[in-house]
Structures are given as C-alpha cells and as structure tokens.
Amino acid sequence: MSEVFNFQRFWTYFKYDLKQMWRNHFKVALFLGLLPLLLYIIWVLCSLSFTRNWSAPVLEVRYVFFYLAALVIVLYQARTYGHLTDRQKGSNYLMIPASTLEKFVSMMLMTLVIIPILFVGVYLLLDGLLSLVDPHYGKTLVSGINDIIAEVWQADLAGASFGELFPRGLFIITALISFAQSLVYFLLSGLVFKKWKILGGLMVSYGFGLVLTVVAGFVVTGEKFRSWVEMLDSGSQVDFAQSFISGSLNIGLAVSSIFLIALMIGVYYRIKTIKH
Amino acid sequence: MIQIDNLAFSYGPKEVLKNISMEILPGNIYGLLGENGVGKTTLLTLLCGLKKVQSGSIRVDGRDPFDRQPSLLADQFYLADEVAPVHAKAIDFAREHGVFWPNFNLDAFSGILAEFEVDPSQKMDAMSAGQLKKTYISFALACRVRYYYLDEPTNGLDIPSKSQFRKALMKYTPEDASVVISTHQVRDLENVIDPIIILDRRDVLLNASTAQIAEKLYFDYSTQINPDALYLEQTPGGTVQVYPNATGEESKVNVEALFNAVHAHKDVVKAMFHTNL
Numbered sequence: 001m002s003e004v005f006n007f008q009r010f011w012t013y014f015k016y017d018l019k020q021m022w023r024n025h026f027k028v029a030l031f032l033g034l035l036p037l038l039l040y041i042i043w044v045l046c047s048l049s050f051t052r053n054w055s056a057p058v059l060e061v062r063y064v065f066f067y068l069a070a071l072v073i074v075l076y077q078a079r080t081y082g083h084l085t086d087r088q089k090g091s092n093y094l095m096i097p098a099s100t101l102e103k104f105v106s107m108m109l110m111t112l113v114i115i116p117i118l119f120v121g122v123y124l125l126l127d128g129l130l131s132l133v134d135p136h137y138g139k140t141l142v143s144g145i146n147d148i149i150a151e152v153w154q155a156d157l158a159g160a161s162f163g164e165l166f167p168r169g170l171f172i173i174t175a176l177i178s179f180a181q182s183l184v185y186f187l188l189s190g191l192v193f194k195k196w197k198i199l200g201g202l203m204v205s206y207g208f209g210l211v212l213t214v215v216a217g218f219v220v221t222g223e224k225f226r227s228w229v230e231m232l233d234s235g236s237q238v239d240f241a242q243s244f245i246s247g248s249l250n251i252g253l254a255v256s257s258i259f260l261i262a263l264m265i266g267v268y269y270r271i272k273t274i275k276h
Numbered sequence: 277m278i279q280i281d282n283l284a285f286s287y288g289p290k291e292v293l294k295n296i297s298m299e300i301l302p303g304n305i306y307g308l309l310g311e312n313g314v315g316k317t318t319l320l321t322l323l324c325g326l327k328k329v330q331s332g333s334i335r336v337d338g339r340d341p342f343d344r345q346p347s348l349l350a351d352q353f354y355l356a357d358e359v360a361p362v363h364a365k366a367i368d369f370a371r372e373h374g375v376f377w378p379n380f381n382l383d384a385f386s387g388i389l390a391e392f393e394v395d396p397s398q399k400m401d402a403m404s405a406g407q408l409k410k411t412y413i414s415f416a417l418a419c420r421v422r423y424y425y426l427d428e429p430t431n432g433l434d435i436p437s438k439s440q441f442r443k444a445l446m447k448y449t450p451e452d453a454s455v456v457i458s459t460h461q462v463r464d465l466e467n468v469i470d471p472i473i474i475l476d477r478r479d480v481l482l483n484a485s486t487a488q489i490a491e492k493l494y495f496d497y498s499t500q501i502n503p504d505a506l507y508l509e510q511t512p513g514g515t516v517q518v519y520p521n522a523t524g525e526e527s528k529v530n531v532e533a534l535f536n537a538v539h540a541h542k543d544v545v546k547a548m549f550h551t552n553l
Contacts, residue, residue, distance in 0.1 A: 003345040012375055019372055023363055088360035091326055097350035097376040276326045 005101045013098040017106045021114070025080045029115050032069045033122025039065055040130050040137070056130070056137040059144045066123065066141055073119050074182045077111055078190035078197035084274060085194045091276045100272045107267065111187050112180050165246045170253065177256045184263040191270045277301060278323065278423070278454060282332035285318055292318050294478035296332070300454050302422070304485075305445070307469025308458040309535055314475045316458040317357065320425040323456065324354035336423065350377055352423035357431060359412045361403070366411045367396035370418065377419040379450075385418035388444045392437055406432045413441060417448040424455040430464040438464045462531040472531065474538050481538050484549050486529045492548050493537070494521040495530050506544065507537035520548070 001009070043057040057065075083089040096103075124142060131140045139147075149171075153163035189201025278300035285293040292315040300306060310316050321327045322334055325341030325348070334341060339348050362369050366389065374380035389396050392410040400408060409432045416424065430438050438461075445468060449455055459465055472489065474482040482489075496502060496517040505517040516530050518537035538545045 001347065003343075003347060006346075009346060016372055016375070086360070088356060088358055091321075091354065091356055092360055094326060094344065095324065095349060095352075095354055096373070097346045099346050100344065102346075273328075275328060276321065 002099075004099055005105075006099075009098055010102040010105065013096070013102050014106045014109065016096075017103075017110060018114070021080070021110055025076075026115070026118060028076055029073060029119040030122060032072055033119050034126065035065055035069050036062070036123060036126045036130060040134075054136060056134055059138055059141075062127070062141055063144070069119070069123065070179075073115065074179075075186055075198050075201075077115075077183050077186040078193075078201055080111065080115070080190065081107060081187060082190035082197050084191055084271070087276045090274065094274065094276065100268065104268045104271055107187070107271070108184075108264065111183050116179070116183070160242050162245075165242055166249045170249075174249070174253045174256065177253065177260055181256055181260045181263065184260060184267065188263055188266050188270065191267060191274070277337065279335045280332070281335075283319075283322070283329060283334060284331035285315065285322060285327070286330065291478065293322075296475075296480055298473065298480055298483050300456060302452045302454050304471060305449075305455040305457065305469050307462070307465060307472045307531070308456055308475065309460075309462065309472060309531070310458075310475035311539075314477050316475060317427055319475070320354065320427050320456065320458055323423075324352055324425045325349075326354065351421050352425065353377075353416045353419050353421050354425045355412055355416045355427060355429060357428040359408055361401040361408060363399070363401050365397050365399055366394065366403075369400055369411070370396075370415050373415065374418070377421060379420035381418050381420065384420070384448060385414050388414035388417055388448065391440045391444065406434060406437070409433060410437060413444070417444050420448065420450055422450065422453050424449065424453060424457075426455065426457045428459055428461070429457060430459065430461045442468050462535065466531045469531070472529075472534070474535060476539075476542065479542075481542055482534075482545060482549055488549070489529050489534060490521070490526055491524070492521055493518055493529075493534070494523070494525060495527040495533060506541045507533055509533060509536070 039057050039062070043061075044054065047053055047055040084093055093103075124140070127141045131137045149168075153161060153168065155162050185205070186198065186201050189204070190197045193200035280296055280298050280300070283293055283296040284291070292313075296319070308316050308319065318327065322329055323336070323341060325344045328342045329340075336348060336352070339345060341348060341352075364372070367386070370380075370382060370385045374382060374385070386396055389411065392407075392414060394403075394407050394410050394414075398407070400411060403411065409429075413429060416426070430441060433441060442465065445455070457465060457469060459469075462469075471483060471485040473480065484492075493506075496505075496519065497511075497514060498517075499514040501508065501515070502517050502519050505519045507518040509516050516533045518530075518533050521527075
C-alpha cells in the first residue's frame with residue numbers, strides 16, 4: 001500500500017473528515033446560507049411594524065448581505081482547521097494514520113468545494129425560493145448579478161467594450177480563483193497563527209499589500225512607464241488603454257493563479273512539518 | 277524495534293536531550309523515569325513523530341517517525357498527558373477513529389470502558405478530566421498496536437482505575453508490543469514496568485530490566501543500617517536501603533528507592549550497569 005496516496009485510505013479519511021466538519025463547522029456555513037430567510041423575516045416584520053405595508057428586502061441590501069456572508073465564510077476558514085496548532089487536538093490530527101497528501105486533498109476539498117457549495121447553494125436556493133413565493137421580493141440575486149455583469153460588459157472602455165477586452169469565461173475564472181485564493185489564504189492563516197488567526201491573516205495581507213505597492217511602484221516607473229508615455233504622446237491612446245486594461249486583467253489572473261498554488265503548497269508544507 | 281542513536285534535542289538555546297542512545301525491544305513495558313524537565317515528554321513526542329530529531333537519529337523498524345508514514349502511524353499510539361475533549365459521544369469517537377487502526381476492536385474498547393465505569397454514550401466534552409483520560413486509554417488499548425507511547429497515563433485516574441489500567445494494559449497489549457510509559461507515579465506502575473529507563477539531563481542513567489537491577493543492587497527492607505548504602509530512607513515499618521548486591525541474593529526492586537539511589541550516585545550506577553554514554 002502506498003505511503004503517499006492510497007485511494008481506499010483517502011476515502012476512509014475523507015468520510016472521517018466530513019463527519020468532523022459536519023459536527024464542528026458545517027453548521028456555520030448552513031447558518032450563513034439561511035441568511036436570506038432571516039433577512040426576509042426581519043425585513044417583513046419591521047416593515048409591517050413601522051409602515052403597516054408588506055415589503056421585502058431590496059436587491060441592493062441583499063447584495064450587501066450576500067457579500068458580508070461570503071466575507072464571513074472566507075474569514076471563518078481560519079477556524080475550520082485552526083485546531084491543528086493546538087497541542088492536544090493537533091497531535092490527535094497528526095497521529096491519524098493517513099498520509100500528508102491524503103489529509104491535504106481532503107482539506108482542500110472541504111475548503112474549496114464542500115463548504116462554499118454548502119453556503120452558496122443554500123443561500124441562492126433560499127433566495128430563489130423567496131423570489132418565487134413573494135412577488136414583493138423581486139428578482140433573484142443571480143439574475144441581479146447577471147444584469148450587472150451584462151451592463152459592465154457593454155461598458156465602453158477606451159473605444160472597446162469590456163467584454164471585448166476580457167472574455168466572460170476568463171472573468172468567471174478570475175472571480176473563482178480570487179475567491180479560492182481568499183479561502184486558502186485564511187485556511188493557511190489558521191494553520192500558522194496559534195492565536196488571533198483572522199487578525200494575523202489580515203495583518204500579513206496588509207503588510208503584503210504594502211510591499212506589493214512599493215514593488216509595483218518600482219516596476220511602473222521603469223522602462224514600461226516611459227513606453228506608455230510615448231504611446232500617449234503618439235496619440236494612440238485607444239490602443240494603449242485597451243492593451244493596458246487587457247494586460248492588467250490577464251496579469252491579475254496569472255498572479256492570482258500563482259498565488260493560489262503557492263498558498264496550497266504552503267498548506268501542504270505546514271501539515272507536513274507542523275510539530276507538537 | 278526502536279533504535280535511538282546519539283539523540284539530541286533543544287528548545288532554542290535550552291538543551292533538553294543530549295547524547296541519548298538506546299534500544300527499545302519488542303515485548304517489554306518500559307518505564308521512563310526522570311525529574312521534571314529532563315525531556316521525557318520530548319522523547320515520547322520524538323518517538324511518535326510529533327517532533328523532528330535535531331541531531332542523531334530515531335529509527336522505528338528502520339523508519340524515521342517524523343515522516344509520519346501511514347503504515348507506521350497505524351502501528352503506534354501516542355497518549356498525551358493531557359487529552360483533548362471531543363464534541364462527540366465516546367462510542368462515536370471510537371467508531372470513527374478506530375477505522376484507521378487495522379487491529380482496533382470496538383468490543384475491547386467498550387469492555388475496557390465498562391471496567392472503568394464510563395458510559396460510552398456520554399459526550400466527551402462533558403466528561404471530567406479522569407473520565408476523558410479513561411476514554412482515551414480505552415481507545416489506545418483497543419487499537420492493539422505494536423508501539424505505545426504513554427505519557428503519565430495514570431495522572432488523573434482515581435485509585436480503582438489505576439488498578440484497572442494495569443489489568444487492561446497487561447490484558448490488551450499484544451505480546452510483541454513495545455510500550456514506553458513516562459511516569460512520576462512509580463508506585464502505580466511498579467509491578468508493570470520492566471525494564472526501567474532513568475533519564476537525566478543530557479544522559480541515560482539507567483536502562484535495565486528489573487532482573488538486571490536486582491542482580492546488581494540489593495534492596496534491603498530491614499531495620500539494620502548498612503554503611504555501604506547508596507540510598508537510605510526511613511519508612512513507617514523500618515527502612516528501605518539500596519546497596520551493591522555483593523552476595524547475589526534476590527530482592528524486590530523498589531522503583532522509587534532505585535530512582536533516588538541512581539540520582540544520588542549517578543557515576544557509580546552508570547559504571548555498574550555500563551550504560552552507553
């Protein structure tokens with residue numbers, strides 16, 4: 001039997017991990033998924049109490065709540081496997097007879113697939129059901145977000161539509177990778193910091209942002225910047241703006257992908273080398 | 277078999293283990309004794325792979341425990357001094373965890389737990405520290421592995437449970453298992469541990485079976501004081517004295533007196549037992 005990865009052993013471990021997650025953390029994802037219903041009930045009750053009219057939460061408020069709930073899910077990743085830094089619980093985890101790779105794959109499936117699907121699935125399902133049941137509720141979050149994307153896609157950017165500069169498929173991939181990157185970032189933060197797991201992650205992120213800004217400052221003031229100025233002087237602003245926007249978005253996607261892979265390697269390395 | 281060669285470990289500038297070499301053979305229950313801070317827990321965590329060896333080596337059946345290979349993890353169990361409360365019933369915890377240890381026996385777990393008078397349907401995070409320890413001990417013994425590393429297993433156990441622990445340990449550990457028990461409660465395990473390892477700061481003072489100890493040292497419980505005694509302690513019924521066994525007469529090893537004698541005369545005892553320095 002392989003010491004690195006054995007499917008049967010992985011499946012045993014995955015089922016075990018799923019049970020532990022269900023017992024300890026899935027309830028949080030489910031609770032956040034139920035937020036549209038809670039918001040709806042509170043909104044209707046407040047509306048009936050104060051105005052004696054039946055009204056449902058407007059789309060803009062629902063966007064904000066969805067964003068905040070997604071933010072909580074991202075930050076909460078610092079807690080899902082945060083017990084690994086605890087001497088007692090972490091020792092129990094490390095001594096389970098499964099390989100580091102099996103534990104890592106299971107952790108990634110929980111973080112990137114099961115928890116987001118549970119949260120987003122329940123959230124959007126409830127939102128859709130409320131939209132079906134109550135005519136005051138208006139359109140669903142999905143169709144609202146679709147409308148916004150469609151508008152953005154039509155927007156004129158330096159003589160071209162946004163859709164021309166950045167294909168829709170690539171945009172969706174970028175969004176998913178950014179979300180995954182945030183989830184894995186806070187997962188790693190939970191595995192690294194013994195206390196203040198979320199704050200630690202936020203502080204490192206802030207510090208990293210500062211460093212990146214300084215580095216970007218050096219890059220942009222180099223030869224590239226001079227060529228951009230020359231392009232502007234030559235009157236070809238449209239070409240410049242289009243290539244700048246398209247280039248930035250593609251570089252952003254590439255950097256996010258590399259960063260996500262680096263974070264995943266960091267998680268694997270942390271599981272492999274953690275000591276108690 | 278466990279082979280330890282020139283093992284050294286430190287926490288930053290603080291050196292805990294140095295120049296530790298020994299073999300741990302199958303079929304024995306080793307008592308790992310030592311003063312506070314000599315590195316007993318550190319040694320156990322190094323043996324099970326929770327820590328990485330900084331210098332020297334540990335080989336368990338030829339493998340480095342820090343690699344945490346699943347096959348080795350399935351062949352060992354580390355029981356920490358303080359165990360984690362789990363948000364689950366004891367029986368569910370055992371059922372869910374036990375699948376990873378191929379020789380785990382749920383009936384044995386329930387049986388040991390019943391002897392400890394702990395309700396298997398009780399939530400572990402609602403248990404007292406003693407009940408929690410008993411649950412973990414029951415689980416560890418039901419795993420029936422070849423390597424046990426037990427850190428202060430009788431800490432927190434009430435008097436009847438200590439006796440039940442000894443019985444369960446003898447009954448459920450496989451014959452070829454190597455059990456290493458770190459303890460300060462020597463009287464709890466006096467009749468169980470053999471050989472005895474006494475660790476000192478940066479040294480192994482003694483690693484010998486009770487037969488070897490009784491061959492070299494005589495434990496005198498009479499009231500007559502022997503001037504050659506390495507250690508002497510007044511007891512309510514007389515004294516306990518430890519001195520070199522010049523006649524070859526057999527005596528019952530008193531582990532506490534042995535520990536104190538070894539600490540009082542480190543060089544004499546090391547020379548006597550030819551401890552590998």
